[in-house]
Amino acid sequence: METFSKIINDEKPVLVDFHATWCGPCKMMAPELQKFAQNNKESIRVLKIDIDKNEPTASQFNIQGVPTLILFKKGKVLWRQSGAMSSQQISNAVLPKI
Numbered sequence: 001m002e003t004f005s006k007i008i009n010d011e012k013p014v015l016v017d018f019h020a021t022w023c024g025p026c027k028m029m030a031p032e033l034q035k036f037a038q039n040n041k042e043s044i045r046v047l048k049i050d051i052d053k054n055e056p057t058a059s060q061f062n063i064q065g066v067p068t069l070i071l072f073k074k075g076k077v078l079w080r081q082s083g084a085m086s087s088q089q090i091s092n093a094v095l096p097k098i
Contacts, residue, residue, distance in 0.1 A: 004057055007047060008072040013098040014045045015090075018061070018068040020052055025084035026067045035087040036094075044098060071097060 008014050017033055019026035037046035051058040051066060061070060064082070071079040071094055078097045085093070 004049075004054075005075075007045070009075040010045075011074065012045055013043070013071060013073040013078070013094075014047055015094055016070045016072065017046065017048045018051050018058055018063045018066055018070070019048060020050060020066045023066045029067050029084040032085065032087040033090065036090045039087070040091070040095070044094070069094075073098065 008016070015036075017026075017029075019030075033046060033048075037044075049057055051063055061068075066082075067084060068080065068082040069085070069090070070077055079093060081093065
């Protein structure tokens with residue numbers, strides 16, 4: 001089984017979506033994130049973390065609001081943003097950094 005730590009320390013960049021089931025903007029963004037993941041599956045991994053089920057991880061990264069996206073590569077945070085985004089906005093923000 002892969003651990004969160006192992007995943008974010010990988011060579012392949014990982015975009016982590018910290019979300020919650022009760023969060024309206026998270027629900028709106030879900031299909032956009034799925035579209036981004038599908039379009040970029042060769043170059044980046046997308047991972048969803050439910051903050052209510054993974055409180056220690058959410059605390060570790062000081063998640064104050066959801067959705068919050070964090071881009072990791074080899075354990076380093078390359079980019080972070082809170083708030084819903086479209087697939088195109090995610091691409092514009094993330095892809096130049098990987």
